[in-house]
């Protein structure tokens with residue numbers, strides 16, 4: 444994978460110093476590609492943090508233009524940007540600040556016709572502000588067997604998770620094979636059972652079926668910028684951990700739903716579960 | 728009767744109540760919620776099939792989609 448230049452070594456020294464990152468982890472980030480769908484409150488901050496961290500390629504997708512009411516929480520934008528496409532402004536500013544990072548601006552709303560894009564990146568970030576886009580992105584990630592890191596916030600409730608659909612066939616095969624209790628004593632069997640349990644993380648639609656009634660966007664419900672950026676930072680952190688992680692570290696990261704209460708600053712982590720009747724991930 | 732913990736508070740409940748009945752008993756709209764039973768999400772389609780057990784910890788939260 445090569446090595447860091449002297450300048451890169453200095454620039455990313457705070458990463459390289461980390462025991463579980465090192466030069467190898469930084470090089471992994473610097474060869475990674477990501478797609479960020481939605482460049483609003485969550486997406487602009489995830490893009491900013493990943494570009495600063497040295498991620499090689501970032502594609503930004505959004506069809507919105509900057510509005511006055513965005514400015515208090517979308518910190519890449521200012522008054523001069525009002526009326527301009529968010530992806531163009533974000534791409535321009537980030538490319539200026541982080542010349543190592545290749546940024547592509549895709550000025551469109553995500554539709555399932557675009558899902559081939561998922562196979563050109565290491566991970567997809569869902570930073571959208573509406574339920575219907577989230578369902579389409581989830582379905583595409585399942586279909587394309589990519590990793591999905593999804594975050595959302597309305598009011599003081601934040602939620603995020605990482606799901607890895609790249610192993611889906613193997614997982615489902617594991618899930619179908621019966622657990623043999625009589626051999627459950629030895630370590631291998633326990634690990635197998637553990638894997639089978641993890642086989643059942645499901646997808647976004649297992650968590651929220653498509654007939655769910657969902658609190659809508661930040662502009663409708665309201666949100667504090669600091670709460671929003673806390674969720675965005677966790678989403679970016681999940682992404683960095685995912686990109687630098689080895690397969691067993693990735694297995695630890697995925698399948699957990701993180702719930703944040705911005706009023707009392709409490710985080711909670713729960714295990715996600717597959718809906719055996721899910722029309723998206725259980726039948727594919 | 729059994730005792731469960733619902734959103735952090737102890738509650739008494741008929742011993743054969745299932746998760747969906749619990750949600751309806753609370754006058755909550757099942758379609759706006761996700762449910763966690765003992766730190767694991769339970770998909771909505773299974774709520775009617777799972778009976779609450781003594782000392783179960785059950786939490787609900789709303790779906791959010793903002794960004």
Ligand SMILES: [Zn+2]
Nearest residue numbers: 646649721724
């Ligand atoms: Zn599913």
